[in-house]
Amino acid sequence: VPLGDLADTSLSDGPSQISREMGKRRIVVGINVRDRDLGSFVAELQKAVSSQIKLPEAYYLEWGGQFQNMERALGHLKIIIPITIGAIFFLLFMLFNSLRFAALIILVLPFASIGGVVSLFISGEYLSVPASVGFIALWGIAVLNGVVLVSYIRNLRDSGLTQIQAIRQGCAQRFRPVMMTATVALLGLVPFLFATGPGSEVQRPLAIVVIGGLMTSTLLTLIMLPTLYKWFEEKREGFD
Known part of the structure; x- marks a missing residue:
């Protein structure tokens, strides 16, 4: 039986491949993103x-x-970050053997986060995975500076100095170590901030968060942390 007697045949253009997923047809459109972060591009798209x-x-x-x-x-x-903050708080409690001082140092995290968030906003970056990792690294540096300052003030208090004397002397003598820690970390990330080659979409958001956060956390740690320490001590003495 000739095929023409059973069906009408003709040559026409058609898809070279028909893809299916879960029994449904699908078409994949691929896009390569360059010179900007993926999150903002997809949001605009x-x-x-x-x-x-x-x-x-x-x-x-x-x-x-x-x-x-x-x-x-x-x-x-979203799961790791709360666990990280909880682990930091636990380690601070083990170090100082005091919930009060652990909570005091945890309060430096918002100081650091302010700079990171503002830096992302100014630079036009989004909260991506590299930026989130940058916040975790930033919190570690901020907590380290807080531990350096509070530990020294406590040692001065134990040596017999009054509260005001210990705070003033502690801030004066720990100013240089705190600034050096922040400056070294900041300078180490400057090349990432101006990176333009492959991988810059990962390096740049991380550097923006850490550098911006260090600027605010270092200044606010030296100003606000002693104030909060004094307030915590006055509350404790008033309670006693």
């Missing part, structure tokens, strides 16, 4: 697609690739 493209019924979009991996990593960080 989602806004443009939602305003300019109307999908037919039963059609939908899924954002995958590196963006999907980044979203998954951010979900993990």
Whole structure:
């Protein structure tokens, strides 16, 4: 039986491959992002697609690739960051054997975070995975500076100095170590801040967060931490 008697045949252009997932047809559109962070690009693209493209019924979009991996990593960080803060608090409690002093030093974390958030806003970066890792590194440096200052003030108090004398002398003598720690960390990240080659999309947000956070945390640690220490001590003495 000739084929022409059973069907109409013709040559026409068509897809070379039909992909399916879970029994549904799908089309993959790949995009390579350069010279900017992935999060902000996808946010702009989602806004443009939602305003300019109307999908037919039963059609939908899924954002995958590196963006999907980044979203998954951010979900993990939402668990890791509270655990990190809890671990820092526990170690501070073990070091000082005091919930009061552990809470006092934990209060430097908002001081550090202010600079990191403002730096991200000024630079136009988004809260990405590298930026989140930068916050964790920043908190470690800020807590270290707080421990250096509070430990020295406590030692001066134990040696017999009054509260005001211990705070003044402690701030004066620990100013240089605190500034050196922050300056060395800051200078070490400057090359990442101006990186333009491959990997700069990871290095730059991390450096922006740490450098901006160090600027605020160092100044506020030297100003606010002694004030809070005095307030904590006065509350304790008043309670006693």
